[in-house]
Amino acid sequence: MLVYLIRRLFNVAATLLVVSVVTFGIFFAVPKLTGSDPALMYAGRETNETALAGIRVKMGFDKPISEQYLLFVKGIFAGRDYDGGTGVTHCAAPCFGYSFKTEAPVWQTMMDRIPVTLSLALGAAVIWVLAGVATGVVSALKRRTAIDRTVMVGALAGVSLPIFFTGMVAPAIFVYSLGWLDVSNYKPLTEDPLAWLNSLILPWVTLAFLFAATYARITRATMLEVLGEDYIRTARAKGLKEGVVIRKHALRSTLTPIVTMFGLDLGGLLGGAVLTETTFNFQGLGTAAVAAISQGDLPVIMGVTLLAALFVVLANLIVDLLYAVIDPRVRLT
Amino acid sequence: MTAPLHDTSAETPAPVSVADVPAKAIEGRSPGRIAWMRLRRDKVALTGGVVVILLILVAIFAPLIVKLLGHDPNEFHEDLIDPDLGTPLGSLGGISSDYLLGVEPTNGRDVFSRIVYGARISLIVAFLAAFVSVVLGSFLGALAGFIGGWVDGVISRLMDLLLAFPQLLFTIALVSVVPNSVWGFEGSGVRMGVLILVIGFFGWPYIGRIVRGQTISLREREYVEAARSLGAGRGYILVKELMPNLVAPILVYTTLIIPTNILTEAALSFLGAGVKPPTSSWGKMLSDAVPIYQDDPMYMVVPGMTIFITVLAFNLFGDGLRDALDPKGS
Numbered sequence: 304m305l306v307y308l309i310r311r312l313f314n315v316a317a318t319l320l321v322v323s324v325v326t327f328g329i330f331f332a333v334p335k336l337t338g339s340d341p342a343l344m345y346a347g348r349e350t351n352e353t354a355l356a357g358i359r360v361k362m363g364f365d366k367p368i369s370e371q372y373l374l375f376v377k378g379i380f381a382g383r384d385y386d387g388g389t390g391v392t393h394c395a396a397p398c399f400g401y402s403f404k405t406e407a408p409v410w411q412t413m414m415d416r417i418p419v420t421l422s423l424a425l426g427a428a429v430i431w432v433l434a435g436v437a438t439g440v441v442s443a444l445k446r447r448t449a450i451d452r453t454v455m456v457g458a459l460a461g462v463s464l465p466i467f468f469t470g471m472v473a474p475a476i477f478v479y480s481l482g483w484l485d486v487s488n489y490k491p492l493t494e495d496p497l498a499w500l501n502s503l504i505l506p507w508v509t510l511a512f513l514f515a516a517t518y519a520r521i522t523r524a525t526m527l528e529v530l531g532e533d534y535i536r537t538a539r540a541k542g543l544k545e546g547v548v549i550r551k552h553a554l555r556s557t558l559t560p561i562v563t564m565f566g567l568d569l570g571g572l573l574g575g576a577v578l579t580e581t582t583f584n585f586q587g588l589g590t591a592a593v594a595a596i597s598q599g600d601l602p603v604i605m606g607v608t609l610l611a612a613l614f615v616v617l618a619n620l621i622v623d624l625l626y627a628v629i630d631p632r633v634r635l636t
Numbered sequence: 637m638t639a640p641l642h643d644t645s646a647e648t649p650a651p652v653s654v655a656d657v658p659a660k661a662i663e664g665r666s667p668g669r670i671a672w673m674r675l676r677r678d679k680v681a682l683t684g685g686v687v688v689i690l691l692i693l694v695a696i697f698a699p700l701i702v703k704l705l706g707h708d709p710n711e712f713h714e715d716l717i718d719p720d721l722g723t724p725l726g727s728l729g730g731i732s733s734d735y736l737l738g739v740e741p742t743n744g745r746d747v748f749s750r751i752v753y754g755a756r757i758s759l760i761v762a763f764l765a766a767f768v769s770v771v772l773g774s775f776l777g778a779l780a781g782f783i784g785g786w787v788d789g790v791i792s793r794l795m796d797l798l799l800a801f802p803q804l805l806f807t808i809a810l811v812s813v814v815p816n817s818v819w820g821f822e823g824s825g826v827r828m829g830v831l832i833l834v835i836g837f838f839g840w841p842y843i844g845r846i847v848r849g850q851t852i853s854l855r856e857r858e859y860v861e862a863a864r865s866l867g868a869g870r871g872y873i874l875v876k877e878l879m880p881n882l883v884a885p886i887l888v889y890t891t892l893i894i895p896t897n898i899l900t901e902a903a904l905s906f907l908g909a910g911v912k913p914p915t916s917s918w919g920k921m922l923s924d925a926v927p928i929y930q931d932d933p934m935y936m937v938v939p940g941m942t943i944f945i946t947v948l949a950f951n952l953f954g955d956g957l958r959d960a961l962d963p964k965g966s
Contacts, residue, residue, distance in 0.1 A: 318800055326806075329813065459955075463948040465899050467906045467922055468940035471929050479930050567799065574802050578903055582926070589805075593907060596809045604809055611802035619800070 311623065315616045322612040323605070327372050330601045375400070375605070399609075400602035402595075409606040412591060418491055420587035423510070423579060424572040426503055428565070430511035431518060436561060438515070439522025440554065446527065454519060461516025466509065470582030473509045486583055506583045510576065514568060518561060525557045532556075558629050562622050570618030574611020667884075667961075674960040681956020687949035695755040705736060706749035710914045713744035721931060729934025737938050740921075741928050747935065750916035751942055757824075757910075757917045758946070761831050762897035768836025770890050773843025778882065780844070781851025782874055792848070795841035803838045804903065810834060811909040824911040831910065835900050843889050850885055854878055884961045891954035895947040902943050918943050 358364070364371070377383060378398035385392040394400070399409035442454040477483050486505050490498040529535065530553055538548045575589030584590075588607055595603035665673075675681060694701060702709065716725055716735070722742045724730030729738030729747070737747040780791035814830050854860065855878065863877050904910050905919025913920070918939045925936035 314796075318797055321797055322801060326809075329810065459948065459951060460944075463895065463944055463951055465902055465906075465919075465922075465940070465943050465947075467903065467919070468936070468943065471922070471926065471936050472940070475929060475933060475936075570800075571802070575805065577804050577907065581907065592805050593808060596805070596812050597908065599812070604805075608802055608805055608809075611805060612800055615800040615802070619796075 308624075311620050315613075315620060318616050319609065319612055323376070323609055324372065326605055326608045327375065328368075330604055399606040402603050403600045404595075404598050404603075409602045412603065413588065413606055413610060416586060416588050416591050419489065419585050420573060420575060420580070420589065422492065422499065422503055423506055423576050423585060423587060424569060426507040427510040427514070427576075427579075428569050428572070430507055431514035432561075432565060434511065435515035435518025436522050436558075439519040440526055440549075440557070442519065442523045443526035443530065444549070451523075455523070458516040458519040461512050462520065464513065466513050466578045467582050469509050469512065470506070470579060473505050474583070477505055489585060506579055506585070509583075510572075510579050518564070521560060521564065522557060525560055526553060529553045529556050555629060559626065562625055562629060566618040566622030567615065570615035571611075573614040573618070575607060671884075671957075671960040675956055678956040678960065681953050681960070684949045684952025684954075684956065687945065688953055691755060691946055691949070692759065694752055695759045698752045698756050701752050702749045706752065707735070707746040709746060709749035709753045709916055711745065713739055713746070716744040717742065723928065723932040724935075729932050729938070731934065738934050740924070741932050741935055747921075747938055750921065751918070751938065754916045754918045754921065754939070754942075755946075757828065757915065758898050758901055758943075761828055761835065761901045762894045764832045765835035765839060765897045765901075766890055766894045768832060769839035769843055769893055770886060772837070772840035774847050774882065774886055776840065777844035777847030778851050778874060778878065781848040782855055782870070782878065784852075788848070791844070795844050798838060798841045801838065803834075804900075804907070807831075807834045807838075807904055808907055808909040811904075824915040827909075827911045831901060831904060835897050839893055839897065842893065843886065846885055846889060847882055850882055851878060854881055888954065888958040888961060891950060891957055895950035895954070898943065898947055898950070 366374070374383065378394060378396070378400065380396055382396040383394050383398045383400075385394065394408060397410055399413070401408055402412060405412070438454050438458070442451045445451050474484075474486055478486055484501055484505050485498075486502050489502040492499045535548060535552055538552045539545075543552075573588075575587060575592050577589035577593060579585070580587040580589040581593060588610065591603060592607040592611075594600075595607065707713070716730055716739050717723070718725050724739045724741060724744065726732060729741075730744075731738040735746055735748065737751060739745065740747055740750070776791050776794075780788040811827065811830055814826060855873075860873055860877050863873050868877070901910065902917070902919030902922070905917040906923045907919075908923065910917050910919055921939035922936065922943075925932075925939070929936040
């Protein structure tokens with residue numbers, strides 16, 4: 304177990320290393336090749352050569368790419384000092400540098416935005432797992448009935464609808480026509496729980512519908528397969544009640560692929576529910592990243608990409624550990 | 637190759653030529669024929685297939701269709717726009733017999749023509765990206781499953797890594813640093829190339845995983861052993877013995893990855909990383925609709941429903957094909 308965990312954590316570190324090298328390479332090396340100057344991006348348009356030279360030294364743009372990368376990594380773990388000749392700025396660990404545009408520390412920006420993305424993703428996740436698995440199970444048990452067909456048609460529609468479309472249709476109905484909810488007034492949970500809930504319900508349901516559809520389809524297919532297994536027949540033959548057979552025997556193995564998907568999906572969303580945040584105009588990690596990309600704000604792009612990758616690999620790790628809990632046959636070696 | 641599986645693909649809905657099969661004789665049916673017979677009975681899947689074919693035809697004959705039924709997709713018609721609100725004159729987003737799906741807010745371009753031309757972008761990107769994924773995924777997946785050992789280790793790690801990559805962000809970022817003209821291509825051509833390569837590249841691990849798993853379970857079968865004992869080389873076994881059995885899962889997955897690609901392309905266009913204006917794309921139309929959909933809902937509904945119907949049609953067909961090719965099915 305411990306050996307397994309160490310090996311997996313090593314894998315997590317390796318993945319993040321590769322993601323960071325690739326991202327760094329693309330955003331710092333490609334501009335160098337195409338001749339655009341990061342110092343110029345940092346300084347804005349109205350500047351002079353001395354100021355640019357100062358920025359280059361201060362931010363380390365004058366150094367080779369490999370050295371810049373090492374400085375970046377060092378900043379994350381040990382903090383970093385920026386010395387432009389006019390005084391030292393210390394950036395405490397974890398230091399992801401400063402935004403080119405706002406000059407705010409990237410770490411701080413990300414921490415400010417995480418609660419929004421977290422609220423959005425976790426709330427939706429609860430809904431979609433419950434709704435998706437429940438409808439999938441019911442559909443499988445009531446195979447070839449009207450319920451099954453209705454659920455499956457709904458699910459197929461769900462997987463075929465883009466969130467940036469439903470994300471407009473839903474507010475058009477529930478906010479602007481009926482006036483039931485207010486999506487524009489996001490407040491942190493700690494400040495105003497009611498406004499928080501009011502603004503999040505619609506994005507949650509919209510986002511969850513999309514995923515619940517996929518989960519219902521997978522749950523149904525897996526459940527039907529599991530119900531045909533020999534051990535289910537054995538369980539029934541030894542006189543177990545149908546409810547126990549379904550819950551204790553069938554549902555358990557059905558959950559394995561669901562948990563795998565859930566890890567990838569939630570991990571992906573935590574790194575920024577880009578489309579949902581954009582459609583509902585939420586100030587989360589996803590919108591931060593999109594804005595940073597359109598402005599060429601390299602440090603923010605780097606930060607969010609790394610954070611997003613971290614979420615995905617950690618979520619996968621947790622999922623693999625969960626396997627051992629769900630399925631006693633799984634040994635972590 | 638025991639089964640003419642390609643006969644069941646979307647492009648050839650016509651009955652399979654069975655000229656070499658004597659009439660009324662009791663014949664062993666090849667897996668491909670069984671699949672085709674099942675698919676032919678599946679009305680829902682066939683409807684999906686027909687819609688897919690229609691969409692492909694629309695994309696191919698876009699200029700002709702627009703000439704007959706629409707207006708130049710890039711021509712402004714400001715006379716059709718309410719000068720105060722910026723919304724189209726008339727009800728339902730300016731739908732009329734002349735402008736079948738209404739006109740765009742602000743500029744008054746013909747929505748019908750832009751949807752028709754948008755089908756080209758959407759389908760070209762989705763199909764070619766699927767092609768990239770299928771080629772890479774089948775090759776690397778089969779290689780990993782067949783050779784095993786360190787080759788499998790490297791390829792599997794690579795697949796895990798790609799699945800951990802924040803694809804959407806990465807693609808937007810990449811598009812923003814790619815210059816405007818590369819190798820003689822310019823503007824939208826470059827963007828399309830980038831989209832195809834990136835979507836295709838991030839898509840291959842999904843196929844790769846399936847093919848790898850299939851290959852691992854197939855390589856221990858008796859018939860492979862038989863071929864090996866007859867002195868067949870690795871390359872022969874991989875191409876002649878294993879590949880034919882991998883065709884079915886690859887084919888099914890291809891029809892299911894295309895709708896995903898359509899959604900990804902629309903999402904990227906929605907986020908501003910798609911083809912450049914004035915080239916029309918469905919995702920871009922939706923993002924244009926964001927600021928104005930409260931006043932002109934039709935401009936949101938038309939591209940949204942277009943994407944929905946397209947993706948749904950592919951999914952219906954893909955699902956039906958999967959059921960038809962499932963050896964356990966009845």
